[in-house]
Amino acid sequence: MDVRFINPFLNGTVQVLKTMAFVEPRAGKPFLKRDSLARGDISGIIGLTGSARGSLALSFTESCILKIVSNMLGEEIKTLNGDIKDAVGEITNMVSGAARKELETLGFNITAAIPTVVAGKDHSISHVLGGPSIIIPFETPHGPFVVDICIGGGGQ
């Protein structure tokens, strides 16, 4: 995968969570993931097409997403309910938008599909291109989450 794809998704994630949820995540060192197992309890996945294609997933641990969405809504949420699933889809959509805006400046014109959300322990993430994917791990005071990207075909 082209390493130029990493920073836009990293920056987009930080920007979205800082602005909408007042949470400032710290990024760890990216690594390669060869299996389809999600690294969190709930994941938002979105397909990307255009001058590069693939998919982006954000996979949150339960404690982390409960705090993020509670902050976004201004009310405490204690379980992975419909509001949480809805918010994970919207966060994934916003991160994709922010990253695609940055990628546009690098010459990539990418459009996104409607995000889907999957929840449950040990759920799978099926990337459009099959994998392997790059994981960008993040830490927050409320628990970890990861950005899981598998994009290719840029040819630029």
Add this chain to the structure above:
Amino acid sequence: MSVNKNLKILIVDDFATMRKVIRNLLKQGGFENVVEAEDGAAALKMLKSQQVDFIISDWNMPNMSGLDLLKAVRADDELKALPFLMVTAEALKDNVVAAVKAGVSNYIVKPFTAEVLNEKIEKIVKSLAA
């Protein structure tokens, strides 16, 4: 000139959570007269049956997108003067150009703060009153 905080604002977004987030951000700016619709088609139906002063709409929605809603509003003699703020994750140049061509009043790219949202509303309302 201060902006009338009793403006009836219609929030259009297919994500209930996002409608709730925008409602909370509007509340911080003193706007509490808010109604909601889950897509462009539902919004258009609502606009035909009740008076609304301001529209805040997402772009990507099933049934009728924000852009199609904007075009329908601008093509309707009774609705065409309504202020229309597009709130979307789509920041690509082509999207902005398409929205401007369709007559959007202003455009906010997600993520955004309460300050940005309320500044945009005040700017639109003041420009209409000028």
